[in-house]
Amino acid sequence: MHYEDIANQVISRLFVELEASGRHVHVTEAQAQALFGHRLTPKRELSQPGQYLANERVTVIGPKGRFENVAVLGPERKAGQVELSLTDTRTLGIDAPVRMSGDVANTPGAILQGNMGTVALREGVIVAQRHIHITPQDAKTMGVADQQTVRLQAYTQRPLIFDDVVVRVSPQFQTRVHLDYDEANACGFQKGDLGRILS
């Protein structure tokens, strides 16, 4: 092993790579059929194993505005979900709460428009709570447990410390911090930037 590889190994145990998630949508199989006339088709793999960006895109419509050409992430889920930044929620006029993905009880809905049809989501619009996907091994090294919230120092152009970052541990994960674009811009995030769990 070269020195550089060893250095990379050490760094990867101390730091977590940051990623910014743009606005995106999750759909059920039935919703994919209604929107596109078929199931989702993968265009590109995402950092979390098994997750992909679909070729299919939707328009998301709220009372005050719309976003066209919004990314749909696969595979299909058991419930539709729209993940926006707080900035986005104002553009659409949808007063969505900050929630962890999947926690959509009593959230507002939105209209989704695909190339083949329209789906009215009765709930599922959220602002994603910032979170860390982490493997059991990395969780052990970094001393954190599933569902814990931690503080995270972002080593970025506009450095800051995020409070209330939710830890999610799974052997299915690749270790990554997920921010939305408000958070990414607030810290001046650039691709490859790292963070460190403080507590």
Next chain:
Amino acid sequence: MHYEDIANQVISRLFVELEASGRHVHVTEAQAQALFGHRLTPKRELSQPGQYLANERVTVIGPKGRFENVAVLGPERKAGQVELSLTDTRTLGIDAPVRMSGDVANTPGAILQGNMGTVALREGVIVAQRHIHITPQDAKTMGVADQQTVRLQAYTQRPLIFDDVVVRVSPQFQTRVHLDYDEANACGFQKGDLGRILS
């Protein structure tokens, strides 16, 4: 003095009120004449004494997009300036740096359009560095000096600690933290929220 007033006095010495600044423009007297045919006229006072929101509005145009109906702040300055969020810079296609207000050397320009004419700013487009306006008395109480950078805990819905917050001390100021809307949304800011200087 009532107990509540005393409590408010104590709190005001420990905490600083947060404010979010939307995108806005500063212009010179000559630019105001060119854009509107007259000098700026005050519509509403801002928190910083002497500063006001003007009745006049401009369109800000970049290579990739435009924002209409952008706020102009008075009084007029010695140089024109456009303050955007990083999100805004992407919409306009202007690669503006994070800078303190007034520090516009080697920054990109933009086109400003008023109801009477157009001005091409050759420089002056910035993303405002987060900062604290603070009175000399509050600076003494909180142990900070002009031009120092501090960390600031935001007690907000999505709490976080901002690094690199620049302190500006002046007897002309009212004590306030100024964030842009990326930062405000990243911390879930709501009007009246407070912050505390940590170091």
